[in-house]
Amino acid sequence: MKRIYMDHAATTPVAPEVLKAMMPFFGRKYGNASSIHSFGQEARDALDNSREILSRFINAEFEELIFTSGGTESDNIAIIGAALAGKEKNHIITSRIEHHAVLHTCKFLEKYGFKVTYLAVDRYGFVKPEDVEKAITKNTVLVSIMHANNEIGTIEPVREIGRICRDAGVLFHTDAVQSFGKIPLNVKKMNIDMLSASAHKIYGPKGAGLLYIRNGVAIKPLMHGGGHEFGMRSGTENIPGIVGFAKAAELAGRNMDKWREHETRLRKMLARGVLEIPDSWLNGHPEKRIPGNASFCFRFIEGESLVVHLSMIGVAASTGSACSSKDLRPSHVLTAIGLKPFDAHGSLRLTLGKDNTKEDVDFVIKELPGIVSKLRKISPMGRK
Ligand SMILES: *Cc1c(COP(=O)(O)O)cnc(C)c1O
Numbered sequence: 001m002k003r004i005y006m007d008h009a010a011t012t013p014v015a016p017e018v019l020k021a022m023m024p025f026f027g028r029k030y031g032n033a034s035s036i037h038s039f040g041q042e043a044r045d046a047l048d049n050s051r052e053i054l055s056r057f058i059n060a061e062f063e064e065l066i067f068t069s070g071g072t073e074s075d076n077i078a079i080i081g082a083a084l085a086g087k088e089k090n091h092i093i094t095s096r097i098e099h100h101a102v103l104h105t106c107k108f109l110e111k112y113g114f115k116v117t118y119l120a121v122d123r124y125g126f127v128k129p130e131d132v133e134k135a136i137t138k139n140t141v142l143v144s145i146m147h148a149n150n151e152i153g154t155i156e157p158v159r160e161i162g163r164i165c166r167d168a169g170v171l172f173h174t175d176a177v178q179s180f181g182k183i184p185l186n187v188k189k190m191n192i193d194m195l196s197a198s199a200h201k202i203y204g205p206k207g208a209g210l211l212y213i214r215n216g217v218a219i220k221p222l223m224h225g226g227g228h229e230f231g232m233r234s235g236t237e238n239i240p241g242i243v244g245f246a247k248a249a250e251l252a253g254r255n256m257d258k259w260r261e262h263e264t265r266l267r268k269m270l271a272r273g274v275l276e277i278p279d280s281w282l283n284g285h286p287e288k289r290i291p292g293n294a295s296f297c298f299r300f301i302e303g304e305s306l307v308v309h310l311s312m313i314g315v316a317a318s319t320g321s322a323c324s325s326k327d328l329r330p331s332h333v334l335t336a337i338g339l340k341p342f343d344a345h346g347s348l349r350l351t352l353g354k355d356n357t358k359e360d361v362d363f364v365i366k367e368l369p370g371i372v373s374k375l376r377k378i379s380p381m382g383r384k
Helices: 015-028 038-058 072-086 101-112 127-134 159-169 238-273 302-310 332-336 358-378
Strands: 066-067 091-095 114-121 140-144 171-175 194-198 209-213 280-283 294-297 349-351
Touching: 015 238, 038 159, 038 238, 066 072, 072 091, 072 101, 072 140, 072 171, 072 194, 072 209, 091 101, 101 114, 114 127, 127 159, 140 159, 159 171, 238 294, 238 358, 302 349, 302 358
Parallel strands: 091 114, 091 140, 140 171, 171 194
Antiparallel strands: 066 209, 194 209, 280 294, 294 349
16 A cells, blocks of 8 residues: 655654765764764764754854754753743743643743743734733743644744844744744844754654754753753764754755745645535635645544544544644644634644655545545534
C-alpha cells in the first residue's frame, strides 16, 4: 500500500541533504566543541558555522542564538528564564491557543506565584494587539504569543504585538516553530525579543532547536554546568543535530517561495475538494495561515476514528494536536475559536509538505467522503 504523509505539523521527514550533512558528525567527526585539540576544533567550526547560518536566517546576530533540544525546551527557557529574571514583577501574558510547551509552562509558573493572563482569540484564532496592550500592567514581565498556530495554521500579528511590548518595556517571546522556514522571519523588523524554533518541523532532525535571545535581554539560564551557549544552556552541544538544523534552514531558505507556492496550491485544492462534504468547514483564516495547513471539522463524527480510517488506507493525518490526541477532551485551540465541544470533536488536520503531490490530494478527496458518510451512519453523535 502506498503511504501518504499529511502530518507535517507533527514532524517532517529528514531531507536527504540534511542526513548527508549530519553523517560525518555521528562518525569520525566526534569531537567535543569545547576541546582545544583538532577534534574539538572540527566540532567548534561546525557549531560556529551553523550558528552563523541560522542567525542570518532570522536577521539575528551570531551571539543572540542558543541551541537547545527543540521547541519545547526553547519555550521553557524563554518563559521560565524571563519569569526568574523579572525580580518583583510576576505577571505573564499569553494566549489560549498556544502550544502546550507554552501553556503548561505558564501553568507550572502559576503554582509558584506567577499570575498569567490567557488572552482570548477571535473565530479565526487571531490575538488582538489591543488586547495585549490592555492586559499589560506594571507587573508584566513577559508576553508570549505564537507566530503561527500548529493546529489551525493562523498567523498572528506578531510585529504589532512586538511593537506594543517594546513600547511598554515588556519582553516579547514568540513560538515560531510552525512558521520558521516557511514564511520570512526577521527578528529586528518584527520587534521580537525571544524566538523559539525547532529542526524537525523543517526537514531537520528531532532533538535540535534554537532560542533567539536579543542582545541586552537578561534571562536566567535553567541548565547549569560548563557554561555552554554563552552561559545560557550548559551541556555538550548536539553537533550532528545542529549541523542538520542549519542545513535544513539553508534548504528552506533557498526553496521558501517554491515550497510555499506548491503547498498553498495543494492546500487550496484539498480544501475545495474536502469542503464538498456536507456539514464540514475549514478552521482558521482562509488566507492568513501556514501554507500547508488544512484544518477541517466534520459534524457528527469523531476525529479519532477519521484518523484511524485514513491510516487504514495509508494516509497519515491527525486530529487536535499530536500531544492532546491521547485524551478525550476536545482541542483547546478549537474551543478557543468558539467551536462547541460537540463540533470540535470532529476535527481533522491535514498538513502538507514539499513532497506531497496533486495525486496525494486527489486520493484524499476521492476517499474521504466515503469514510465520513460511513462513520456518520454508525455514529452515536446524532445524524444518521
Ligand atoms: C512542535 C511544536 C513545538 C514543540 O517542538 P519540539 O521540537 O517538538 O519540542 C512547540 N511549539 C509549536 C507551535 C510546535 O508546533
